[in-house]
Amino acid sequence: MIRLEAASPVLPPGLRELLDDLGSGETGFGGTTVPTGETTIEDFVQQCCDMTDPSTLQSGLVPQTTFWALDADGTVVGMVRLRHYLNDKLRLQGGHIGYFIRRDQRSKGYAKEALRLALIELRKLGETRALLTVDLRNIPSIRVIERNGGHLESTVTDPDTGRSHRRYWIDLEP
Numbered sequence: 001m002i003r004l005e006a007a008s009p010v011l012p013p014g015l016r017e018l019l020d021d022l023g024s025g026e027t028g029f030g031g032t033t034v035p036t037g038e039t040t041i042e043d044f045v046q047q048c049c050d051m052t053d054p055s056t057l058q059s060g061l062v063p064q065t066t067f068w069a070l071d072a073d074g075t076v077v078g079m080v081r082l083r084h085y086l087n088d089k090l091r092l093q094g095g096h097i098g099y100f101i102r103r104d105q106r107s108k109g110y111a112k113e114a115l116r117l118a119l120i121e122l123r124k125l126g127e128t129r130a131l132l133t134v135d136l137r138n139i140p141s142i143r144v145i146e147r148n149g150g151h152l153e154s155t156v157t158d159p160d161t162g163r164s165h166r167r168y169w170i171d172l173e174p
């Protein structure tokens with residue numbers, strides 16, 4: 001149905017449309033300044049590629065692989081960010097994996113499948129369980145996590161914003 005392809009300097013079809021749809025971000029999945037013209041699409045993709053290399057990362061960041069989610073035609077319908085391991089900040093909020101699906105491609109099971117595939121990639125990196133965090137009001141994402149075997153560990157409320165998010169763990173198949 002869909003497959004994941006790690007970002008590379010070769011731009012896949014539909015990437016600009018995906019980034020236009022993402023804009024400045026949505027419900028915890030960070031956006032880009034490509035739609036406003038402040039960043040070129042080539043620079044953005046290069047930044048995604050560079051984040052896999054621990055030697056060039058800013059302090060406080062962990063290596064991250066960006067995957068495009070491609071449909072049967074090879075068009076990008078979504079995007080996955082996979083953090084290779086957790087630091088203290090991600091352990092509280094952010095977790096290992098974030099995903100975004102283009103609005104006109106939602107409710108087709110793409111995110112559910114994208115998370116399933118991302119969990120396989122995370123296992124290949126040596127992790128044995130995955131942390132997913134999700135805003136309490138993000139019902140579709142909660143469904144995606146629970147359908148992939150997520151078990152709820154805690155609900156955390158930010159004292160500054162009053163907003164709550166759930167922390168789920170998923171055991172990874174050996």
Ligand SMILES: CC(C)(COP(=O)(O)OP(=O)(O)OC[C@H]1O[C@@H](n2cnc3c(N)ncnc32)[C@H](O)[C@@H]1OP(=O)(O)O)[C@@H](O)C(=O)NCCC(=O)NCCS
Pocket residue numbers: 026027028029097098099100101102105106107108109110111112113134138139140141143144147
């Ligand atoms: C969350 C998101 C990735 C889901 O993508 P998707 O491809 O539509 O998800 P799927 O089709 O795989 O599954 C969505 C699930 O939510 C359910 N759902 C969708 N909209 C819903 C709604 N408004 N209320 C309740 N459930 C809803 C679907 O029925 C499905 O559950 P099911 O399989 O049990 O029937 C997408 O909405 C998105 O990109 N949101 C913005 C970014 C984001 O929030 N990312 C997650 C945090 S990083």
